[in-house]
Amino acid sequence: MGSDNTKEKIVQAAQLVFIRKGMDGARMQEIADEAGINKALLHYYFHSKQQLFNEVFYGVLSRLIPSLLEIFKLEEPFSDKIEAVVREYDSFMSKNPFLPQFIINEINRDPEQLSRFMSDQGLNFSKIEERINGEVSAGNIRSITFPHLFANLIGMVVMPYIGRPLFQRKLFNNDSAKYDQFLQERRAVITRFIQQAILTK
Amino acid sequence: MGSDNTKEKIVQAAQLVFIRKGMDGARMQEIADEAGINKALLHYYFHSKQQLFNEVFYGVLSRLIPSLLEIFKLEEPFSDKIEAVVREYDSFMSKNPFLPQFIINEINRDPEQLSRFMSDQGLNFSKIEERINGEVSAGNIRSITFPHLFANLIGMVVMPYIGRPLFQRKLFNNDSAKYDQFLQERRAVITRFIQQAILTK
DNA sequence: GTCTATATGCAGATAGAC
DNA sequence: GTCTATCTGCATATAGAC
Numbered sequence: 419m420g421s422d423n424t425k426e427k428i429v430q431a432a433q434l435v436f437i438r439k440g441m442d443g444a445r446m447q448e449i450a451d452e453a454g455i456n457k458a459l460l461h462y463y464f465h466s467k468q469q470l471f472n473e474v475f476y477g478v479l480s481r482l483i484p485s486l487l488e489i490f491k492l493e494e495p496f497s498d499k500i501e502a503v504v505r506e507y508d509s510f511m512s513k514n515p516f517l518p519q520f521i522i523n524e525i526n527r528d529p530e531q532l533s534r535f536m537s538d539q540g541l542n543f544s545k546i547e548e549r550i551n552g553e554v555s556a557g558n559i560r561s562i563t564f565p566h567l568f569a570n571l572i573g574m575v576v577m578p579y580i581g582r583p584l585f586q587r588k589l590f591n592n593d594s595a596k597y598d599q600f601l602q603e604r605r606a607v608i609t610r611f612i613q614q615a616i617l618t619k
Numbered sequence: 620m621g622s623d624n625t626k627e628k629i630v631q632a633a634q635l636v637f638i639r640k641g642m643d644g645a646r647m648q649e650i651a652d653e654a655g656i657n658k659a660l661l662h663y664y665f666h667s668k669q670q671l672f673n674e675v676f677y678g679v680l681s682r683l684i685p686s687l688l689e690i691f692k693l694e695e696p697f698s699d700k701i702e703a704v705v706r707e708y709d710s711f712m713s714k715n716p717f718l719p720q721f722i723i724n725e726i727n728r729d730p731e732q733l734s735r736f737m738s739d740q741g742l743n744f745s746k747i748e749e750r751i752n753g754e755v756s757a758g759n760i761r762s763i764t765f766p767h768l769f770a771n772l773i774g775m776v777v778m779p780y781i782g783r784p785l786f787q788r789k790l791f792n793n794d795s796a797k798y799d800q801f802l803q804e805r806r807a808v809i810t811r812f813i814q815q816a817i818l819t820k
Numbered sequence: 821g822t823c824t825a826t827a828t829g830c831a832g833a834t835a836g837a838c
Numbered sequence: 839g840t841c842t843a844t845c846t847g848c849a850t851a852t853a854g855a856c
Contacts, residue, residue: 462822522723566808569782589769614761646832656840834843
């Protein structure tokens with residue numbers, strides 16, 4: 419009981435509430451209720467709402483980045499790498515479906531801090547960019563620059579999570595199980611979509 | 620002077636502030652400052668903050684939907700339609716770069732209201748869905764369901780706008796002009812990307 | 821560590837003069 | 839139609855008992 423357990427409960431509750439309402443929309447009272455504790459206790463463990471938010475947000479993010487770095491390091495064939503990157507992103511999103519919306523809020527709230535954090539974690543894209551350019555020069559993939567490829571990939575992976583409340587209604591008669599099925603299909607669909615779009619084979 | 624002009628100034632200012640801060644993060648004071656008027660005057664023209672937000676948001680949205688409906692109606696070849704849809708989405712985004720973030724906030728804030736609005740405007744996807752399925756059956760495009768294609772397209776179009784503050788930093792050394800250039804290239808890149816991915820040709 | 825009670829500040833909204 | 843001044847409520851944060 420006590421310390422560790424409570425702190426963890428707070429973090430879990432805060433994740434839920436922050437993604438439902440965003441940093442500004444979230445209420446400390448709601449987080450406390452969700453955690454089954456008192457409001458004042460939040461301030462015992464976390465000095466301010468802002469600090470709680472940062473701890474939650476960057477805590478989650480720091481669990482995503484290392485696995486991405488692993489993939490970027492590998493030297494397998496490019497078509498396999500596409501599959502690996504999509505798989506990693508997608509599996510992380512499915513375990514943290516709130517994350518995309520979370521990141522997007524933060525991108526607009528404090529992009530400088532987020533950018534610095536990524537750099538601190540060793541995440542930068544120069545090596546991958548070179549790799550892509552190399553593959554294009556070698557004629558292995560059709561002409562495309564890294565930023566375009568990156569935007570395409572991230573957009574396709576992330577969109578169904580961001581847009582879920584609307585997409586599920588308009589495309590699946592608000593059938594939640596059908597939408598989960600749709601999300602499961604995404605990994606294979608996106609991988610194939612990208613491969614067909616850029617591989618000269 | 621007066622009435623019309625002021626009301627329009629408020630709407631313009633509200634667009635800026637709402638997208639910068641979101642519905643919850645926005646402050647009526649900041650909107651008033653941005654419009655160069657007094658806070659109380661906002662409440663003269665718009666009963667509440669919520670009403671102002673709705674008026675701004677659905678005002679913009681109702682200018683996007685008709686042009687999309689036009690495209691869906693046309694009976695041109697499918698590959699041309701891809702180009703037309705991408706062009707329309709993208710040109711609208713470039714004129715309203717705040718819109719994607721705006722819509723995403725609203726998707727999470729009140730999806731029911733948004734969904735109803737779209738239906739009221741006559742925007743539903745059943746006909747396009749049939750069209751896609753028909754093209755697949757006819758062997759004109761590779762096997763893909765409409766929701767997947769839709770998510771791919773929207774994701775690719777919208778991502779660079781949503782992610783701009785971060786992408787510009789990490790991929791373009793925070794060079795704003797370079798990013799504008801990148802955005803201009805998107806239309807052609809996305810169209811080609813989709814065509815290569817799904818057209819059997 | 822956890823609670824109740826309270827202080828503090830601020831944002832949305834209104835009253836009322838001009 | 840536009841302003842200044844003010845009310846009201848609520849959310850974060852703190853004080854202090856247990």
